[in-house]
Amino acid sequence: xxxxxxxxxxxxxxxxxxxxxxxxxxxxxxxxxxxxxxxxxxxxxxxxxxxxxxxxxxxxxxxxxxxxxxxxxxxxxxxxxxxxxxxxxxxxxxxxxxxxxxxxxxxxxxxxxxxxxxxxxxxxxxxxxxxxxxxxxxxxxxxxxxxxxxxxxxxxxxxxxxxxxxxxxxxxxxxxxxxxxxxxxxxxxxxxxxxxxxxxxxxxxxxxxxxxxxxxxxxxxxxxxxxxxxxxxxxxxxxxxxxxxxxxxxxxxxxxxxxxxxxxxxxxxxxxxxxxxxxxxxxxxxxxxxxxxxxxxxxxx
Numbered sequence: 001x002x003x004x005x006x007x008x009x010x011x012x013x014x015x016x017x018x019x020x021x022x023x024x025x026x027x028x029x030x031x032x033x034x035x036x037x038x039x040x041x042x043x044x045x046x047x048x049x050x051x052x053x054x055x056x057x058x059x060x061x062x063x064x065x066x067x068x069x070x071x072x073x074x075x076x077x078x079x080x081x082x083x084x085x086x087x088x089x090x091x092x093x094x095x096x097x098x099x100x101x102x103x104x105x106x107x108x109x110x111x112x113x114x115x116x117x118x119x120x121x122x123x124x125x126x127x128x129x130x131x132x133x134x135x136x137x138x139x140x141x142x143x144x145x146x147x148x149x150x151x152x153x154x155x156x157x158x159x160x161x162x163x164x165x166x167x168x169x170x171x172x173x174x175x176x177x178x179x180x181x182x183x184x185x186x187x188x189x190x191x192x193x194x195x196x197x198x199x200x201x202x203x204x205x206x207x208x209x210x211x212x213x214x215x216x217x218x219x220x221x222x223x224x225x226x227x228x229x230x231x232x233x234x235x236x237x238x239x240x241x242x243x244x245x246x247x248x249x250x251x252x253x254x255x256x257x258x259x260x261x262x263x264x265x266x267x268x269x270x271x272x273x274x275x276x277x278x279x280x281x282x283x284x285x286x287x288x289x290x291x292x293x294x295x296x297x298x299x300x301x
Contacts, residue, residue, distance in 0.1 A: 006038035006223045010064075010071075011213070013045045014056035017274040018063045021228065021258040023292045028255055029226045030069050041220060042071040047078040047085075047212055048205060063275040067285050076220060078212055085207035088215050088245055089156060089200055097163050097244065098200060100147050100154045101136050108133065123196070126233035131196030132157060153204065157197040163244060164193060172239045178253035180232045190236035198237055214238050218247040226253045258292075 008029040012022055033040040042064070046052040064071070078085075092098050103111075112122045112130045123131045137159060139147065148154060172190035179185045199208045207215075217225065232254045242249055278288055 004221075004223075006033065006036045007041065007221050008033040008038055008224050008226060009041040009043050009217070009220065009222050011043040011045050011216070012060055013048070013051075014053060014060055015048065015051040016056060017059055017276050019258075019274050020288070020292060023063075023067060023275055023288065024255065024258050025226065025228060026064060026069060027067070027289070027292055028253075030071075032224065032226060032253075036224075038224075040069075040071050041222070042075050043216060043220070044075055044077045045209075045212070045216075047207055047209070049079065052079075059276060063279075066279060067275070067288065076216065078207075078216065081216075081219075082206045084215050084219060085201070085212050088211060089207070091245060092158065092200065093156075095166070095244070097159050097166075098156045099136050099139065099159055099197075100144055101132060101134070101157045101197070101199075102147060102152050102154045103133065103135065104153075125195045134159075134197050137197075153202070155199045155202040158200055160193055160195070160197050163240060166244070172236070172243060174235055174239050174249065175251050176254065177251060178226075178255050179229070180254060181229060184232075188235075190239045192236040192240040194233070195237050210234065210237050210241060214241045214245070214247055217250060218242070218245075222250050224253065225250045226255065228257050229254045230257060 010022075010026040010029045012018060012026075018026075030040050032038075042060075044057055044060070046057065089098065108130060111133050115122050125131060134157075136144070136147070172192065173187050174190060176185050176188045180188070198210055200211045201207050216222075235252055235254075239249065241247070275288065
């Protein structure tokens with residue numbers, strides 16, 4: 001609705017301490033929301049219960065408050081909304097677009113090695129991982145049910161070719177106000193096929209990042225997705241899932257990444273770049289804000 005304020009969100013995972021890259025993303029979302037007279041939400045993406053810890057969630061709140069940010073309450077936690085992701089998966093299943101897969105990483109690697117040894121190039125996704133062979137795609141429904149009931153670890157995957165063949169499955173695009181790795185901006189043509197048969201959930205995890213993020217954004221009314229450039233290519237998958245699930249399309253803004261001394265994007269394992277480390281070294285929020293503000297200004301370009 002034209003009179004609805006824009007809604008921005010910062011959505012960290014509590015599987016480690018926040019670093020300067022997170023500070024950049026949080027500040028951009030916060031400041032862009034303020035400039036647009038919009039809302040700023042904090043979402044805790046704790047779908048991975050094996051890695052997410054309460055102490056890291058507490059540290060997120062502490063770090064962001066120390067930086068002077070404020071957000072709406074209550075905070076949405078993915079672990080409290082598993083039924084929403086299950087419902088979305090069920091809807092895709094009802095469309096005949098998902099299948100159970102049981103190939104292990106070792107089996108996938110062996111299949112790729114055999115193909116490449118034989119002179120066949122194996123396709124890889126934008127992150128460089130080999131596409132899933134999809135050998136279970138052709139199983140009959142009774143065979144799929146037996147596979148799920150067998151006790152083997154499995155994942156539910158999207159049949160990408162079938163999804164793109166549906167009416168409305170393509171072509172897809174999104175509106176980009178930031179920039180991709182090669183400076184792409186404006187109306188961007190989405191290529192979800194480049195990702196192959198993505199994982200939607202696993203027997204040990206109720207939802208994948210791709211599925212939960214589009215469901216969460218829709219349920220929270222997110223109008224502007226502002227995030228790091230490392231997720232630029234994943235937007236193609238998100239646009240496809242939004243189309244298949246009849247979810248609204250946000251505007252996207254991908255910003256530059258804060259890089260470490262080695263030229264790589266920061267990681268939660270690099271504790272020396274953590275916000276908490278700067279705080280422990282008696283640095284002030286103003287010093288961190290000044291440092292990140294330069295990155296913010298570049299991120300807005």
